[in-house]
Amino acid sequence: MVSTRRKRRLRRASTTVTLLAVAVTAALTASCTAGHGPADDGRGRPRSPAPQHSAVRPVLAVKIDNAPAARPQTGLDAADIVYAEQVEGGLSRLMAVYATRLPPVVGPVRSARESDLELLRQFHDPTLAFSGAQHKLLPLIDRAPLNPQPPTKATGAYFRGTAKPAPHNLYLRPGRLMRSAPGPRALTTGFRYGPAPAGGRAETTRTIRYPAAGFTFTWSPRLHRYLVAMDGTPTVTTGGKRVAPATVVVQYVKMRRSAFHDFLGNNTPYSETVGSGRASVLRDGRVYDVGWRRATATDGTTFTTRDGKPVDFAEGQVWVVLARAS
Known part of the structure; x- marks a missing residue:
């Protein structure tokens, strides 16, 4: 028979073990949840906790020579969104954003611009494929909340083609940067898709001009898409397929001088995509005069009618042409 003194010693030992277990559990919980900043993203930069993005994979954005x-x-035809922007000398350059599918090859790939950094903030940790940038811009790219992947960093993802002269012959294999497409949830642009809004007016052709470049979008009732032409020439892929978005947005933005120039001394314009202004949305052979708003760089852009109703885009590729506001 166990003595009364022995029973008391056993009860004290059991209580001590229980208290130690509780203390250890509390300490481990505190170390995981309190007093610590966001995790490092693997490139020496803190990753935003952003719970709304916890299940969102990064898009692939590619700077494309134009x-x-x-x-x-x-x-180009495989992109979900194509942004057209003005660069030095009044020329144009494209940024194609891929989320729903990755084509085998994209290009020609060219250099990044300062405006791209603000434009890409709407996405969660996007991967940016580009051929390089002005040396003073490179530190800004490295500090931006994105995953830069130039040829110097991802040598196996790029190759030089033989059909065009350099520098217009650098191509990307997207599958070398991403195992698979991230899916439509990665398109955190603020764009809405659905039936056409009421109103609008019939317009089958729209041309937007930069000082040394031009874009024309012509409605095709047969394809139910807009046929793209650049500088008066139909835009086709290397396989001969016409590039034909379902929706075209002409977004009028403030363009200002940046702190960067090309090797000829031409200033690089900066297109401000945060703020508000007017826009034209082309879909289904009609045009809608709307307003656009992007409150902060991490927000997407909303488009609304004059009475404040959101404007839905047609399902399919979207082209956004950043034009100078008057």
């Missing part, structure tokens, strides 16, 4: 010598481009 000089006449670079055409026809490859993989």
Whole structure:
């Protein structure tokens, strides 16, 4: 029979073990949840906790050459969104965003601009494929909340083609940067898709001009898409397929001088995509005069009618042409 003194010693030992277990559990919980900043993203930069993005994978954004010598481009028809922006000398350059599918090859790939950093803030940790940048811009790219992947960093993802002269012959294999497409949830642009809004007016052709470049979008009732032409020439892929978005947005933005120039001394314009202004949305052979708003760089852009109703885009590729506000 166990003595009364022995029973008391056993009860004290059991209580001590229980208290130690509780203390250890509390300490481990505190170390995981309190007093610590966001985790490092693997490139020496803190990753935003952003719970709304916890299940969102990064999009792939590719800077695409749009000089006449670079055409026809490859993989442009597979992009979910194509942004057209003005660069030095009044020329144009494209940024294609891929989320729902990755084509085997994209290009020609060219250099990044300062405006791209603000434009890409709407996405969660996007991967940016580009051929390089002005040396003073590179530190800004390295500090931006994105995953830069130039050829110097991802040598196996790029190759030089033989059909065009350099520098218009650098191409990307997206599958070397991403195992698979991130899916439509990665398109945190603020765009809405659905039936056409009421109103609008019939317009089958719209041309937007930069000082040394032009874009024309012509409605095709047969394809139910807009046929793209650049500088008066139909835009086709290297396989001969017409590039034909379902929706075209002409977004009028403030363009100002940046702190950067090209090697000829031409200033690089900065297109401000945070703020508000007017826009034209082309879909289904009609045009809608709307307003756009992007409150902060991490927000997407909303488009609304004059009475404040959101404007839905047609399902399919979207082109956004950043034009100078008057």
